[in-house]
Amino acid sequence: MTTLAPRGRATSDAAVGWCLTLIVAVPFVVFLVVPLASILVRGFETPDGLGLQNFTQTFGSARFWDLTVNSLAMAGLSTVIVVSLAYGYAYALQRTAVPLKPFLRIACLVPLFAPSLVQAQGLVLLLGRNGFLNRFLGFDIDIYGFWGVVIASSLYAFPYAFLILSAALAVADARIYDSAEALGAGPLRIFKDATLPATRFGLVSACFIAFTLVVTDFGNPIVIGGDFSVLATEMYNQVIGQAQFGLGAVIGIVLLVPAIVTKLLNNTLSGRTHAIITDGARPLTIEPSPMRDLCWSLFVYGLVAVILSVPLIVLIASFTQLWPYNMAFSLRHYHFDVQNGLAPFKNSLIVSASAATIGVVLSTLAALVANRFRTALSGPIGFLSILPSAVPGMVLGLGYLVTFNDPANPLGFLYGTLTLLVVMITYYNFANAYLTASTSLGQIGKTFDEASTMLGGSRLTTLFKITLPLLWPTMIGMWVFYFMRTMVTLSAIIFLITPSTQMASVSVLQLSDRGAINQAAAFSICIMAVVVLCLALVRGLLILTGNRHVALIR
Amino acid sequence: MKRRMHISLSTVLVASLLGSAAAYAEPITVYTAYEEDEANAFLEAAKKAIPDLEVNLLRLSTGDLAARIIAEKNNPRHDVLWGFALTSMISPEILDTLESYAPQGVDNVPQRFVDDENRWTAVTGYMAAFCVNKPRLEGAGLPMPTSWADLAKPAYKGEIVMPNPASSGTGYIQIDSLLQMMGDEEGWAYLDKLDENVAQYIKSGSRPCNMASAGEYAIGASFALRAIKNIEEGYPIAMVVPSEGAGNELEANGLVATSENKEMAKKFLDWTVSQAAADVYYDWKAIVTIPGGKMPQNFVDAGLPADIGSVLYDVDFQAAADDRDQITSEWQKKFER
Structure with a gap:
């Protein structure tokens, strides 16, 4: 196409746009649409051929609607809590002078790289009926139920919301704030009229991510929910408890609804967002203000203490002879007798680093296509990019299994390889990376493109000369996010692992399945230590390459 | 840049953790x-x-x-x-x-x-067994239960956790063996009474024992091997094989x-x-x-008694498999909360 077309600039821009579109769209179809469709179609399979029987059966039961109400109430409340707290936290880090920001940035991400087992176990150790608060401090808390799930889910979703909101608050045009102050606007007015509108896209994205993550998660409700059931646990019952794929698939389809709603909302919203960094923008400098910084410090350090208390108590318990009955120091839980020992770490690291690298490239490209190089497929690509967050890991894993284990699939040779694990995890975590990139991209004004065009540069030149240099600190954060997430992802990968592609997070599952809960916790601590080590290494690399000022998390 | 990070991560850092893959x-x-x-x-x-x-x-x-x-x-x-x-x-x-x-x-x-x-x-x-947390039981002044019938006594209200038969095979075996043992009518009536005492139906077969071991609840209906392992780990629990005969x-x-x-x-x-x-x-x-x-x-x-056959209920496995859908959905209708 490019060789036939006249070499006018507009044509070549369009060609670049289509090129990028295809690079993003083709793998989307092969590695997301097809696997998802292949498993969700089971919802239409009945003993007498295709039909809607599973749907009528599901929608006709009162229990389904009770669970829907439970899911909506729990996920809705968690979303409000998470997004408010994460907005405050991100605001404090980006717009005030609270001390020790690098620590605060990494500390609040700990729930990301603590396997869900650690989070759940930590909550029970802390808030359970025989937990730290009840046993040693004389409280009388019963954590199991609605509130337990809300707390656990909020902790779980916090880092995701923070990453997006942090990117949204990272950039600001000082001119707006200067003129607002000059005109006598108070801090509340400035927040309402300048800060909030500029971060609207980030806020909507964060709400969407938090809600879908929480509503599709079955790990937290299973451990801490007691008798409180939600749609995700019902799907777990159907698929894992009773091998009823059809009924499970119906719930899988229902769980996609939030993604569709968000897409429709976004279409009406995105027309109203405006860029912050334009050609004349001046970055905001933060002046210290003792009173403001003290207040925000109290908030962020209080919050970070709560977030860290959960893994911390697991860490302490892992070094204890037998929490809470024998509190003597002991290393016995670190004598791992799990099959393969520490060897699965190698696979985990290879998969995590690869998925992070591919994921950052693809999600950035997807964000560019959806926001910059608009083609006829930009809309669908935007939708497919956020879709994975509405898909439970179990559904994606089974979808990959069915698709790539099919002898008729020309890509069937990928089944059982680490490569397919990498690809699946890339798409499993796609939404958060995509939304982070889009949020940052939305703030970089399109006037750059126009200016470049007028000065004779192609949009590709603009991309490399202006957009990417502004974007790359965000991309590093996305890479770190991907890497951390992949190290502990479990529910999706148990359907793709084979004897020769074992992962470290699976070892945690093996240990916990056989009742060695303390060893499982100790193993999780080792995973976390490896992640921290890797982050330190990346940081070192940044410093060595002369990028001392670039933070791992923006 | 990204490429370099990738290589450094997968080679330098990991080298020490490498295990060799045998041919x-x-x-x-x-x-x-x-x-x-x-x-x-x-x-x-x-x-x-x-x-x-x-x-x-x-x-x-x-x-x-x-x-x-x-x-x-x-x-x-x-x-x-x-x-x-x-x-x-x-x-x-x-x-x-x-x-x-x-x-x-x-x-x-x-x-x-x-x-x-x-x-x-x-x-x-494997066979069903209760994990009973001794300190918690003593703290509440309760006697050691010995049977399923004991678990339905009002004294144990709120101190029992059981697996949910819809999500756990162990849970299903427990419920199904009780129904086979007592017959449908008496069996469901018993489950009705038991339900009043159950604090939580948990979606895993081993977690009830782990929760009892951690002292979250006094009694966790689970399976024998998990009880034995948790006792070995040092938890202050007793294993109780229900005297009616253990589902297995x-x-x-x-x-x-x-x-x-x-x-x-x-x-x-x-x-x-x-x-x-x-x-x-x-x-x-x-x-x-x-x-x-x-x-x-x-x-x-x-x-565990040396003659294990003496405490096992003689489960009809074919019937257990055939009845599974019907029993779990009936159970869900009655008891799932």
Whole structure:
């Protein structure tokens, strides 16, 4: 196409746009649409051929609607809590002078790289009926139920919301704030009229991510929910408890609804967002203000203490002879007798680093296509990019299994390889990376493109000369996010692992399945230590390459 | 830049953690739901008996593995299904993937533990038991329960956790054995009463015992092996085998019809019914269908009677598998909260 077309600039821009579109769209179809469709179609399979029987059966039961109400109430409340707290936290880090920001940035991400087992176990150790608060401090808390799930889910979703909101608050045009102050606007007015509108896209994205993550998660409700059931646990019952794929698939389809709603909302919203960094923008400098910084410090350090208390108590318990009955120091839980020992770490690291690298490239490209190089497929690509967050890991894993284990699939040779694990995890975590990139991209004004065009540069030149240099600190954060997430992802990968592609997070599952809960916790601590080590290494690399000022998390 | 990070991560940092991947000669792939430590002990013994045996082992919990096998049905990747819950194995979707094969030495196994068509042989099993947290029980001034009937007494209200039979095989076995034992009418009436005392129905079979061990609740209805392991770990719990007879589940083995290495798969299955195999089973399992072994001391210490048959309820496994959908949905209607 490019060789036939006249070499006018507009044509070549369009060609670049289509090129990028295809690079993003083709793998989307092969590695997301097809696997998802292949498993969700089971919802239409009945003993007498295709039909809607599973749907009528599901929608006709009162229990389904009770669970829907439970899911909506729990996920809705968690979303409000998470997004408010994460907005405050991100605001404090980006717009005030609270001390020790690098620590605060990494500390609040700990729930990301603590396997869900650690989070759940930590909550029970802390808030359970025989937990730290009840046993040693004389409280009388019963954590199991609605509130337990809300707390656990909020902790779980916090880092995701923070990453997006942090990117949204990272950039600001000082001119707006200067003129607002000059005109006598108070801090509340400035927040309402300048800060909030500029971060609207980030806020909507964060709400969407938090809600879908929480509503599709079955790990937290299973451990801490007691008798409180939600749609995700019902799907777990159907698929894992009773091998009823059809009924499970119906719930899988229902769980996609939030993604569709968000897409429709976004279409009406995105027309109203405006860029912050334009050609004349001046970055905001933060002046210290003792009173403001003290207040925000109290908030962020209080919050970070709560977030860290959960893994911390697991860490302490892992070094204890037998929490809470024998509190003597002991290393016995670190004598791992799990099959393969520490060897699965190698696979985990290879998969995590690869998925992070591919994921950052693809999600950035997807964000560019959806926001910059608009083609006829930009809309669908935007939708497919956020879709994975509405898909439970179990559904994606089974979808990959069915698709790539099919002898008729020309890509069937990928089944059982680490490569397919990498690809699946890339798409499993796609939404958060995509939304982070889009949020940052939305703030970089399109006037750059126009200016470049007028000065004779192609949009590709603009991309490399202006957009990417502004974007790359965000991309590093996305890479770190991907890497951390992949190290502990479990529910999706148990359907793709084979004897020769074992992962470290699976070892945690093996240990916990056989009742060695303390060893499982100790193993999780080792995973976390490896992640921290890797982050330190990346940081070192940044410093060595002369990028001392670039933070791992923006 | 990204490329360089990738390489540095996968080589420099990881080098110290590298394990070497051995080259296998004609390996067989085995799927199992045996717990990871049991499976390794058994495999070690199998390799002693069959020196050229190479096994690629995939271990997942019963529910995860069942989902995986059903999803892989059009193109199975394993040669042997090993140590897999019988009531799941005889559901048609999984049974259809198996081929008839009577392992050499199958006579070691009493006939009722072998499929009429030789598609499966059940050699081991697990049984229901309560994990009772002694400090918590004493703190509440409660007597040690000895039976399911005890658990329905008002004194234990709010101190019992049980697995949810809709999500846990152990949970289903408990409910189903009670119904088989008491008959439908009396059985459901008993479950009604028990329900008033249950604090939580938990979506895993081992977690009730772990919760009782951690002191979250006084009594966790679970299975014997988890109780024994948690006692060994040091938790202050007692194992109680319900005096009415313990519900139990068998773990069976079968040859996958699509296997391309049947010769070795059959050799392995022959070993699973051998006396040598039974000797290792007895070290790990509460129920071994091949007679002639001795129960290890830690089982006896935990409170299992030497004649295990005397405390087991004689479950009708075929009926258990056939009734599963109906009983779980009835249970969900009545009790799921």
